[in-house]
Amino acid sequence: MKFVFADSLDFVDPAYDFIADRNGAGRTIHRDDQFPHEFLDTSPYDGILVSRGIVGDALIPGKYTEAQLMRFRREGARRFLRYSREQFPDSMMMGDCGAFTYRNMPEPPYRAQDTVEFYGDGDFSHGCSPDHLIFDFDDQDAERSEKEIPEDIRIRFEITQQNAAEFLREAKSLGRRFVPMGVIQGWSAPSMAQAALNLAKMGYVYLAIGGTVPLRIEQIRRALAAIREVLPKQVRLHLLGFGKIEHLADLERYGVTSFDTTSPLVRAFKDSRKNYWARSKAGELSYYTAIRIPQATENNRLKVKALQGRLDQEEARQLEATALNGVRRLACREIDVEDALDAVMAYWEKLNWNDEASPSKRVQALDRQRRIYAQTLQDRPWEGCDCRVCREGGVEALIFRNSNRNKRRGMHNLHVFYKHLQDFRADAV
Amino acid sequence: MSSPHILHFDVVAPRQSESLPVFTFAARARDVERFARIERAGRDDSGTLRGFQRPQIAGHIREIRDYLEKPGAILPNPIIVAFTHSASLESGPSHDGVEGRFGRLAIDVSNGAPGWIVDGQQRFTALRDLHGSDFEVLVSGFICDCLEELQKQFILINNTRPLPKALVYELLPQVSDLPPRMSNRSQAALMTEALNYREGSALRGMIKQQTNPKGIIRDTVIQRLLMNSISDGVLRLYADDDRLLLDRGVNFVSEFFHAVRHVFSEDWEDKTPKTSRLVHGAGIIAMGYVMETVHVLTGAEDRDAFARGLRHLKGRTAWSSGEWAFGDERRRWNGLQNVPADIRQLSLHLVQELRRAIPRNEEVS
Ligand SMILES: [Zn+2]
Numbered sequence: 001m002k003f004v005f006a007d008s009l010d011f012v013d014p015a016y017d018f019i020a021d022r023n024g025a026g027r028t029i030h031r032d033d034q035f036p037h038e039f040l041d042t043s044p045y046d047g048i049l050v051s052r053g054i055v056g057d058a059l060i061p062g063k064y065t066e067a068q069l070m071r072f073r074r075e076g077a078r079r080f081l082r083y084s085r086e087q088f089p090d091s092m093m094m095g096d097c098g099a100f101t102y103r104n105m106p107e108p109p110y111r112a113q114d115t116v117e118f119y120g121d122g123d124f125s126h127g128c129s130p131d132h133l134i135f136d137f138d139d140q141d142a143e144r145s146e147k148e149i150p151e152d153i154r155i156r157f158e159i160t161q162q163n164a165a166e167f168l169r170e171a172k173s174l175g176r177r178f179v180p181m182g183v184i185q186g187w188s189a190p191s192m193a194q195a196a197l198n199l200a201k202m203g204y205v206y207l208a209i210g211g212t213v214p215l216r217i218e219q220i221r222r223a224l225a226a227i228r229e230v231l232p233k234q235v236r237l238h239l240l241g242f243g244k245i246e247h248l249a250d251l252e253r254y255g256v257t258s259f260d261t262t263s264p265l266v267r268a269f270k271d272s273r274k275n276y277w278a279r280s281k282a283g284e285l286s287y288y289t290a291i292r293i294p295q296a297t298e299n300n301r302l303k304v305k306a307l308q309g310r311l312d313q314e315e316a317r318q319l320e321a322t323a324l325n326g327v328r329r330l331a332c333r334e335i336d337v338e339d340a341l342d343a344v345m346a347y348w349e350k351l352n353w354n355d356e357a358s359p360s361k362r363v364q365a366l367d368r369q370r371r372i373y374a375q376t377l378q379d380r381p382w383e384g385c386d387c388r389v390c391r392e393g394g395v396e397a398l399i400f401r402n403s404n405r406n407k408r409r410g411m412h413n414l415h416v417f418y419k420h421l422q423d424f425r426a427d428a429v
Numbered sequence: 430m431s432s433p434h435i436l437h438f439d440v441v442a443p444r445q446s447e448s449l450p451v452f453t454f455a456a457r458a459r460d461v462e463r464f465a466r467i468e469r470a471g472r473d474d475s476g477t478l479r480g481f482q483r484p485q486i487a488g489h490i491r492e493i494r495d496y497l498e499k500p501g502a503i504l505p506n507p508i509i510v511a512f513t514h515s516a517s518l519e520s521g522p523s524h525d526g527v528e529g530r531f532g533r534l535a536i537d538v539s540n541g542a543p544g545w546i547v548d549g550q551q552r553f554t555a556l557r558d559l560h561g562s563d564f565e566v567l568v569s570g571f572i573c574d575c576l577e578e579l580q581k582q583f584i585l586i587n588n589t590r591p592l593p594k595a596l597v598y599e600l601l602p603q604v605s606d607l608p609p610r611m612s613n614r615s616q617a618a619l620m621t622e623a624l625n626y627r628e629g630s631a632l633r634g635m636i637k638q639q640t641n642p643k644g645i646i647r648d649t650v651i652q653r654l655l656m657n658s659i660s661d662g663v664l665r666l667y668a669d670d671d672r673l674l675l676d677r678g679v680n681f682v683s684e685f686f687h688a689v690r691h692v693f694s695e696d697w698e699d700k701t702p703k704t705s706r707l708v709h710g711a712g713i714i715a716m717g718y719v720m721e722t723v724h725v726l727t728g729a730e731d732r733d734a735f736a737r738g739l740r741h742l743k744g745r746t747a748w749s750s751g752e753w754a755f756g757d758e759r760r761r762w763n764g765l766q767n768v769p770a771d772i773r774q775l776s777l778h779l780v781q782e783l784r785r786a787i788p789r790n791e792e793v794s
Contacts, residue, residue, distance in 0.1 A: 022491065028668070029660070058755070058774030066773055067657035070718045073780065074725055114756060117781065297487040306484040309471005313485050 001251060001428075003421055004092055004260035005045040005414065006241070007081065008054045008063050011035050012411070016404040018396045021295070023404075030068070035081055036265075036411045037088070040388055044414035047091045047126075049260045050077050052110065052118055053098025059109040060101055076123035092258065095119050096128035096183075096240065099210060103133045106152075107159055112166035120174050128208050128240070129167035131183035132156040135211070137219050138188035146191070153187055160185040160210075161198055168202055181208045181238060189219075189226035196227045200235050206257075207231075208238040217244050224254035245417065246285065248424050264417040265410035269400065273372070276398055276409055277416040278381050283423055285416070288376045290400035290409060291327055291344055294351065296320040298402075302351065311350070319347040324399070330377055331395035337377050345370055387415040434539035436464055442518060442532040449578070450518045452534055453507060453569040458556040461568060464536045465510045465544035467553070481583050482550055493555035497564065504556075507567035508549035509586060511579045512536070515543035516572055534570070544570065547583050595639045598648065616659060616674055617652040623679045624651065630679070631686035635708075645701055650710045650767075654717035655682070662721045681730060685720045688735035696748035705749040710767030712748060715776040722780045726787045741786035742779060753778065 011033035015024020024032065037043035056062020056069050064072060072080045077093050085091070095118065097110050110118075110130040119127035134156050138144055146154060164182040171180040182199035184207055186192035192209070199207055209227070212220055220239075227237070239251060239259040251259060268275050274287035296302055296316040305311035326343030329335045348369060354362070382390045382398055389397050389412040397409045440452035468480035496502055515538075521531040536543065546553060556566060573579050602619040625636040625644070636651055637644030658664035659674075663681065667673035690697045693707055702709035707716070723729050723738035747753045747762040755778050765771045 031665070056773075057777055058770055061769065061773075065661075066769060066776070067661040069773065070657075070721070070776055070780070071661040073777070074718075074722060111756070121784075295487065297485045297490070303484060306469060307471075309469055309473075309480060313469070314467070 001248070001256060001421075001425060002046040002092060002258040003418065004047040004049045004094055004238075004258055005036070005265075006049040006051070006260045006262045007035070008051075008262070009068075010265055010407055010410065012039060012404050012407050014039060018393065018405070021402070035083070036414050037083060039408075039411055040415055043088060043091075044411070044418040047094055047258070047260075048077070048081060048083055049094045049096060050081075050122065050124075051096050051098030051101070052115070053101030055118075057118075060098075062101075073118075073121040076121065078123060092126055093122075093124050094126040094128075094181075094238075094260070095122055095124040096208070097130045099131050099133045099183075100213070100241075103135075107155075108132050108163070112163055112170045115167060116170040116174060119171075119178065124178065126179045126181055126206065127171070128181045128183050128210075129160075129164040131160040131163065131185050131210050133211050134185045134187050135214065136187045137211075137215055140189075140222060143188040143190050149187055157185060157187070157191065157195070161195065164199055164204070165202055168204065179206050180204065181206045183207075183240070184209045184227065185211050186223075189222040192223045193226040193230045196235075197230045200231055205234065206236045206238065208240050210240045212239060213241045213243060217247050217250065220244070220247075221250055221254075224250070224256070228254045248421065252424075252428050264413035265407070268410035268413055269406040275400060276376070276381060277413040278384065279416055279420055283420070285420055288379070288381050288398070289372045290398050290406075291373055291376060292351070292400040293320060293323045293327070293344065293347060294401060299351070316347075316350060319350055323347040327377070327395055327399060331380075331382075337374060340377055341370055341374060344373055385412065385416070387412050389415070434537060436460070436536045436538060438534045438536075439521075440518070440532050440534045442520070442530060444530070449571050449573050449582075451569070451571045452518060452532060453567060454534065455565045456568050457563060457565050458553065458559075461508065461510070461553060461566065462542070462557065463538055464542050465508075465546050465553075465568075466542040467546050467550045481580055482546065485554055486551055489551050490555045490558070493552055494558050497555060497559055497562075502564075504552065504564075504566055506549070506552075507569040508553050509547040510544040510568055510570040511547050511582060512544050512570065512572045513574065513576060513579060515540070516570075518572065545579060547579070548586050593639065595648065598652065599639050613656055613659065614652065616668070616671060617655040618648075619671060620655050620674055620679050620682070621648050621651050623675055624683060627679065627683075630683045631690055632683065645708050646713060647702075647710065650713045653710075654714055657714070657717055658682075658721065662717075663724055682720070684730065684732045685716075685723075685735050687732040688739055689716060691732070692736050692739040692743060693746070693748060696746075700749060706762060706765050707746075707748040709765070711765045711772050711775055714772050715779055718776045719779050719783065722783050723787075726783065738783070738787065741783055745782050746779075 011030070013023045013027050013032060014034050015027060015032070017024065037045070053060055054062050055064050055072055062069065078084050083091065083093065097108065097115060099108070102109055108130045112130065115127070115130050134153055136153060160183060168180055168182070171178060182202065182204035184192050184195045184199065186195050196207055209223065212223070236257040237255065239256050242251070242259040242261050243263045245261060245263055264277065268290070273289050275290035276288040278286050278288065280286055294302070297313060302311060302316055306313050322343045323346070326335065326340040330337065330340035345366060349366060352365070357365070376398060382394050389408045393408060396405055397412055399405055438454045438456065440454040442450065442452040445451045467482050469482045469484060470480050473479060497504070516534065516536045519533045519535070521533055556562070556564065571582070573582065598614060598618045601615040602622055621636060624630050624632045625634065625638065625641060627633065632646070632651070634641070635645050636648050637646060638648045655664065659668050664674065664678050667678045696705045696707040700708050706712040719739070719742070723735055727734060727738050729735045729738050750762055752762060753760045753765070753775070755774055765775060
């Protein structure tokens with residue numbers, strides 16, 4: 001089972017100076033930055049997924065600048081991401097349309113022909129047909145037939161199928177090196193199975209299941225079971241945007257060949273608790289909460305307070321410096337956990353001061369947070385990891401602060417997750 | 430006798446207003462911190478406005494700090510501090526018969542810093558970050574009776590107009606050692622200047638600058654094209670060396686535009702952005718990407734080779750009449766604007782046309 005990482009320009013500056021909090025001298029964006037497969041000692045994934053929606057074009061502005069977008073189209077994904085076939089043999093370079101970015105439009109802005117052009121420019125090894133998201137998913141034993149569902153859902157289903165048929169024809173121009181993937185969308189397990197069967201009949205040998213992001217694991221299981229039941233064994237399956245990575249065994253059981261996710265990276269800064277990942281001796285994933293010490297003059301919440309005159313920026317900068325210093329001195333074993341926590345919580349209190357809350361609520365919130373942070377600081381998880389992030393940055397990777405720390409922590413998580421997956425695969429064989 | 434709570438400074442006191450005494454002196458940042466504070470605008474519980482400063486701007490402070498860390502750094506413009514109380518100015522003895530030019534300032538800091546920073550808070554904060562520095566700044570101050578007068582002065586002092594961007598960009602090439610944000614622009618400005626004034630340049634005299642108002646193509650547009658290439662195109666090969674950019678880089682771009690002028694002469698000669706989109710922002714920036722693509726696909730570096738590549742676009746453009754066909758969408762020639770979506774649309778279209786045409790035709794020839 002292959003793990004494909006969905007990229008959205010996730011790189012870090014290897015020369016970032018944590019103490020001065022700035023990029024290396026003369027750093028040029030992209031050129032001097034490193035992607036996870038460059039920064040870590042070994043690549044933490046088996047392939048990369050790039051969405052048209054992230055790259056952007058005239059129809060949808062993406063995350064790339066205009067110059068980066070034009071360069072991507074000129075050089076192709078592998079050169080742009082510095083993820084060459086030679087260096088990463090057998091890796092997948094997969095494209096999709098990023099259906100989530102145009103979910104609110106009546107139909108996808110992309111056609112089969114221009115999608116094939118995008119995959120051709122990008123020199124992708126795999127590419128998905130242009131699909132349209134369906135959000136409803138029926139409960140078990142309450143599945144609606146095609147006649148019972150609202151028209152806009154039926155239209156989304158038909159557009160996805162129609163595009164897949166056109167896409168398969170157009171994709172022939174890309175030659176045999178390119179593997180077209182038909183995307184499955186449906187409102188229920190049976191309708192997804194029907195979609196899968198239609199795609200297999202068209203001639204697809206690799207299918208991608210879309211629209212699973214909002215689904216519960218139980219719903220995903222039902223969909224997978226129904227699809228597998230109707231599909232010839234040799235047809236491979238990819239799960240698009242699979243965030244429930246604690247349930248790898250389910251993918252294995254239903255013969256999923258590959259899946260993509262950004263979860264290990266984004267949870268480093270989007271999850272409220274599970275920011276830094278570790279593995280127990282028994283091979284279970286466990287999680288730590290990163291210590292939030294935002295930049296006093298750049299944090300939006302603090303800026304708003306300063307604008308209203310409710311926060312003295314000079315004082316906030318002082319508390320910020322003391323908190324950073326506390327965590328660093330703890331890492332060097334110069335002070336104990338309680339002293340470090342005092343410094344961290346003094347700033348946290350300023351940052352999270354809620355005028356509405358009663359004094360007792362405030363004390364409670366403060367206590368709760370202190371216990372969470374105590375766990376991180378007591379266990380010193382950064383000392384137990386040998387990845388480059390932890391080796392070079394140490395405790396800096398546990399500080400929730402700016403992109404260079406947060407994405408590094410995400411790369412560490414990718415490293416841990418990939419190890420976890422490799423062990424899982426070894427067990428599964 | 431001087432008490433530890435009274436600070437004294439020898440000052441120069443120019444003869445200005447009788448009612449608002451003005452003075453200037455030098456002090457270290459940590460001294461300034463003792464007698465002046467930053468009071469930001471905000472409202473108290475009853476909603477009354479107090480203070481007037483805006484919050485710190487982190488990026489701005491960092492740029493100043495980076496600069497101040499350099500050995501040759503100077504900071505000639507003073508930090509301005511106002512006092513409404515706790516400060517008094519005594520006239521010193523007269524020198525060469527002129528009364529009251531020098532004096533002595535006494536500031537009472539027993540109840541905290543009584544002065545208000547009226548101008549220079551970002552500079553002041555950056556200075557304070559340079560721990561233990563003995564760097565001295567100039568302080569200019571005045572004493573006024575009331576807060577209202579102080580706020581009036583604050584508005585007057587801070588209501589200056591920034592330099593026009595165009596003039597700043599023109600001055601940039603003369604200056605070295607700028608913050609990175611400006612130095613990318615500076616490289617592009619340097620090349621723009623060369624393209625506009627160098628003999629033999631395809632764009633000679635054509636670029637509209639503060640000092641060349643008769644130009645047709647806006648300098649910021651040419652700079653955008655150059656910055657795109659320096660960051661993500663062929664010019665990034667020379668990005669670390671201004672001399673190479675000025676020599677080979679400028680020549681490369683000039684050769685390309687010689688070819689453009691030749692191949693699309695009817696859309697170029699005597700045209701303005703209003704009469705031809707080729708010399709308009711959207712057209713110039715899109716042609717920058719065409720330059721990259723022709724170079725990558727055919728290896729073109731001189732005007733003849735560029736022209737051979739560009740001929741594939743002949744008859745497929747609508748620079749000054751007709752309409753563009755972007756997939757299913759049709760756009761009148763003058764419907765294109767200098768906005769990101771239109772620039773991307775046009776760029777992708779032209780590059781795609783080239784990609785379709787060049788491999789096929791090159792095989793034939
Ligand atoms: Zn690690």
